[in-house]
Amino acid sequence: MAEPIQQLTRNRTEERQRVPFLLLSCKEKCGEILYEKRQYGKAKWACVKMKEDKYEQSICMGFMKLMKYICEQNSSGLYLGMTIPILTTVHTDETHTGLTRVVTIAYYIPSHLQADPPQPTDQDIVIEEWPPTVVFTREFVGVTDEESIMREISLLAELLESPELCLQDTFIVAGYTNPAAANRRNEIWFLQRP
Template sequence: MALISLEDLDGLDDEQIAEETADGSEAREEMESQRLLNHWQAVGRTHHVSVPTEMTGPIQEMTRQNQQREQIPFTNISCQDKLGEGLIEEKVCPGGMWACVTRREELYEQSISNAFMKLMRFICKENSAGRYLGMTIPIVNIIHLTQDGSAFEKDVVTAYYLPSEFQANPPEAADPEVSIVFRPPFPVLARTFSGTTTEETLSHQIHQLWEHLGPSGDFQRDSYMVAVYTNPGVEQRRNEIWFLHRDP
């Protein structure tokens, strides 16, 4: 790269300097966008998912807004930190409006990755409000076990709790696969864990929590929820497995 001397700067007028500064900023922004896309595409390959170039905008927007995240307003009932077993909490998820996508892929991680990309586009302006809606955490994935309990059903629902600003008047999604639904409050028993969320790791977490609970008829054995607090581009993710109470 050639150095610019003071004489060179004296020969530039203000407008030319502004243009060249803007050109440099645009180039840097384009490089950063490409870097982010490349990173997400690399992560996607580990999930056997292709991240298309049209995800560049939503990825950039979500990254820029990363610090502005609204926590779902849980009501905490109890909490215990079991040595070597992780944090185990009882809490109530509030009633509210959720944006949901159902996918049926060969692998669980393919279903949640493709669903989350659809939700990202909905959050990042592909909605009737025409604006960035804001991120809430956690994103929740709903899974069902086969009748013999040996594997996951293929249909997986990925759900995004709408920010408080949009709870009373939810925007519509441009994508017909994104549906807005109301879910009443529901209690859960949550176990915290870190790392990736695959069918194998989740099956292990379910088994671990059942070992902690022992024989119990209070919780469903065929349906669970997985709460994800960090995006798929992060290696060490914070997650929870939620056990759902049986209907009274």
């Protein structure tokens, strides 16, 4: 367990495999990137659904389950290696003013294991194949709690020229650094409708 946690707490990200994507476009203003449009290919992810009282509890508990899978609690018995970002799928409530309790935390299976991913020993973890997806993404720094996520959803909705082209109740929070880090690097993703 120590090795992946140590990797996550390092500031260098070159040691971790990034989820591959194609940059389709970039919206800038005065040299600042407002958001990017990206295409992610079909890929396999290890996913765990959580439903705790607080968003932060769900993230922490789900992430620890995935860390155990990454750290040898899998059918290969091997350390799989860290990939970034770790994704959390969130849903807004019926009024679009808060998040529902159910979240899905997802770990990208490293490229060399995509064809035949090791199976988790934890029955709560499921290997899912996600279809190709176009996302609109905006970076933000800091903690990820319900308040900050709702704020980032609102900010990106204001910046997008056609937010109605995206799903209106499902969003992804992409985490690139340790969930406990004060200056955590994150992105909010809007999913383009299929």
